[in-house]
Amino acid sequence: MADLAPAHRDAYLELTRRRRLYGGLLLIIFVAMMAAGFRLAESRNAGGFIDGLPMLLAFPSEVLAEAWQKRANLPGLIVAHLPSLIETLNIAAVSTILGGLIAMILALLSTRGLARWPRLTGVFRRLMDALRAMPEIVIALVLIYILGGGPVPAVAAISLHTAGALGKLFSEVAENADLKPVEGLASVGGRWSQQVWLGVLPQVAPNWLSYALMRFEINLRASAILGFVGSGGIGYDLKLAMQWGGGRYDEVVAIFLLLFAAIVTIDRISDHARSRLVKG
The missing domain is CATH 1.20.5 (Single alpha-helices involved in coiled-coils or other helix-helix interfaces)
Known part of the structure; x- marks a missing residue:
């Protein structure tokens, strides 16, 4: 010893x-x-x-100096751009829902021990990798060239990227689920859909919803950025205001304040919701 x-x-x-x-x-x-x-x-x-x-700091100083001189215009400009902010929120919400639904399907089809077609598990995993590897702005630029500007290319681009990103997270959560309920349902003749609905989803739902809320925050920022390439929303208004340069910097600051307030508010609400979902 x-x-x-x-x-x-x-x-x-x-x-x-x-x-x-x-x-x-x-x-x-x-x-x-x-x-x-x-x-x-x-x-x-x-x-x-x-x-x-x-x-x-030269350009930010110039923007803030002009906005301070015209600070009386800020409340009116914030109200004027509220419809664009609502459009951005709609793009983010619809993209998260569509991408989340696709991610659920891909995750369940690529989870080891649970996949409907085990031999195709690798195919679905590589599909999620491909969707996750393509940046939203690249997909949006291609779709804008095909479909023209507007919110539809932004929704499609963010939804595809969301499907790949959430699908990976959903699959990892599903792989850690207890498969004993699934085996019990299979032993009494339960179909695959019943095994998933009754044996897996109750276990993974809190974490899946938590990841979806987190992704909604990310998609809100992405939808604002895609506005710079012509996908609508408050990002497009910000692009136009910055292109005009001096004389409209008060509008630039108003849009930034509105977007910042929306992101902070949604972050706090989703953080609280995720905490309640995961911890109870």
């Missing part, structure tokens, strides 16, 4: 040294990649990043 203690101690010290070595190597590689990426970006930049640092 006395000989085992030094052996365990030496093995532990060797493992610790190896971890420190690997950690140091990874840190060196990370720093080298960051430095190389910065030098490449600096060489391709029209100006100079270092030379432009003193101007970093």
Whole structure:
């Protein structure tokens, strides 16, 4: 027994040294990649990043100064852009619902031990990977070229990306579910849909709803960003206001304040709802 203690101690010290070595190597590689990426970006930049640092706050200062001079206009501008904010909220909500429904189907079809067609599990997983890999703005630009501007391309783009992202999360939750109820339902002749509806969904519903609420927050921001490429909503109004430049910076600040207030409010509400769903 006395000989085992030094052996365990030496093995532990060797493992610790190896971890420190690997950690140091990874840190060196990370720093080298960051430095190389910065030098490449600096060489391709029209100006100079270092030379432009003193101007970093110049544009925000100009925007805030003009907005302060016209601060009396802010309440009216906020009210005027409320319809655009509602459109953005609708885009985010519809995208989350559609993407969530598709994600539920893909998750159930790609969950090991639960899939309806086990041989196709890999196919559905790769499909979710593909949907998750495509940025919303790329999909939106393609759909805008085909369908024209408006909220429909934004809804389709965000829904597809949401399906891939939520499908991955939903599948991981479903894989951790207890399959004993499913086995019991199967033993008495329950169909696959009944096994899922009665044996799996009651277990995963709180976490699925929690992830869906979190995704709604993300989709709200995404729908605002897609407005810059012509997908409607408050992002499009912000793009127009910034394109006009000086003279409309009070409108830019009003839109930012409205969007910020909406995001913070939804974040707080969804955080509270997720906490209630998961913790009870």
